[in-house]
Amino acid sequence: MGEILIVDDDAQLRQSFDKLLTEEGHTIRTAPKGETAIAMIRECAPDMVVMDVRLPGMSGLETFREIREIEPRLPVIVMTAFGTTETAIEATKLGAFEYVLKPFDIPDILALIDQALEAGRFMRARVEIDAVPEAGSTEAIIGRSKAMQEVYKAIGRVAPTDATVLIRGESGTGKELVARAIYQHSLRPDQPFLVINCVAIPETLLESELFGYEKGAFTGAVSRRVGKIQQAHNGTVFLDEIGDMPSSIQAKILRLLQEKSIERLGGREPIPVDVRMIAATNRDLEAALTEGRFREDLYYRLKVVTLRLPPLRDRFDDIPLLADYFLARFSKEMSADNPGITKKATTFLRGHHWPGNVRELSNTIQKALIFNRGGPISLEDMAQAMGRERVSAGAESNANEAIRQWVRETLTSGTAKDTFNSLMDHFAAVLISEALELTSGNRTRAAELLGVSRPTLLSKIEKYRLRIETSVKGDSP
Secondary structure: OOEEEEEOOOHHHHHHHHHHHHHOOOEEEEEOOHHHHHHHHHHOOOOEEEEEOOOOOOOHHHHHHHHHHHOOOOOEEEEEOOOOOHHHHHHHHOOOOEEEEOOOOHHHHHHHHHHHHHHHHHHHOOOEEOOOHHHOOOOEEOOOOHHHHHHHHHHHHHOOOOOOEEEEOOOOOOHHHHHHHHHHOOOOOOOOEEEEEOOOOOHHHHHHHHHEEOOOOOOOOOOOEEOHHHHOOOOEEEEEOHHHOOHHHHHHHHHHHHHOEEOOEOOOOOEEOOOEEEEEEOOOHHHHHHOOOOOHHHHHHHOOEEEEOOOHHHOHHHHHHHHHHHHHHHHHHOOOOOOOEOHHHHHHHHHOOOOOHHHHHHHHHHHHHHHOOOOOEOHHHHHHHOOOOOOOOOHHHHHHHHHHHHHHHHHHHOOOOOHHHHHHHHHHHHHHHHHHHHOOOOHHHHHHHHOOOHHHHHHHHHHOOOOOOOOOOOOOO
């Protein structure tokens, strides 16, 4: 929920907004003209503004410019009864979150307001680096392992530059948090920060969402629309999941990086845009290059600075810190006492593979806290949170002992030649076989699960002469 300022000279419309949004749980303030709105924002800035472009006295455009001077990151939705008005277009050029035509559909405006509030929170919420877990900060990057220390150093070096950054890492490793930390420590921390998820937006809409369109560009384009990249002028754009971006749009992103300009859909004139680009992906871009799914020229433009986030399995020592952090955070959000966690439960957490990385750990801790019936978080709480009937307290030690027993038997048998390589090959064959079985023979998914490239996996399959029982459509050998 948020505090919303409605600016419109129509008293009935202000009253309607007040009633509608109050019922949604928001706090509403209203102003009949721009001068009043500016004074209210200077006194106590709201979370967002919904304003008409035609106001008595100070015009809507003048009011908007003043709002941008006071708080550049404040989301503003502009309303107009005239779909082609240049004033509305100029407002979006200056950074309006969106403009809508009157009359509008209530579900649509409510959804847009929710998006604007979320975008505002996203820009203003600080991301703490290496915070104290007990503080329970809402957003923080936690970890004191050597791998995470390298991440912190990289953020510190790249943030105060305008260099393009490519963040790489598996799903759930915290790429979005790192992008926000770079933005907040950058040369543009008071300018807009827009996030575009290249997977969440359908391919047919992604181009117009990013670059906007001209009137008549396609059926239904009744007026010009300014895209998200132009709205972020002087700020930062974060392209998440760029490895899944369609090739047709990759060409336009390349032009933006090379020429600092864009073209709207249906337009012919280049539009100068100054944005800092941060991109992220969990894909194997090198494999995508080989397969022709990603442009080589864009690949090299993006990786001016590459920042790799380690998977959780490569920093097990950070798991107790992360568990404490999430316990403190979720306890605070639930207005409950922090129950702590037992040593057995922590040992179990350290022994889990965490394919979902930090996001999976976060969800597990939250569920365990919900299921907890008093006392520290126990092994049983963890079992319930992870959807298991039970978890053996000695699961990790039993697994380790089984591996040790197998190694001892091999070492003492006296039959093995080149023992070290023989054992490693045997274990690698078992590991790859299990990954292929878990993914029903899908080599691409198995490679992602193992943290290796697809060509590497294929060479190992051939080396160990592994037989793949199940063939998955769309994943050829």
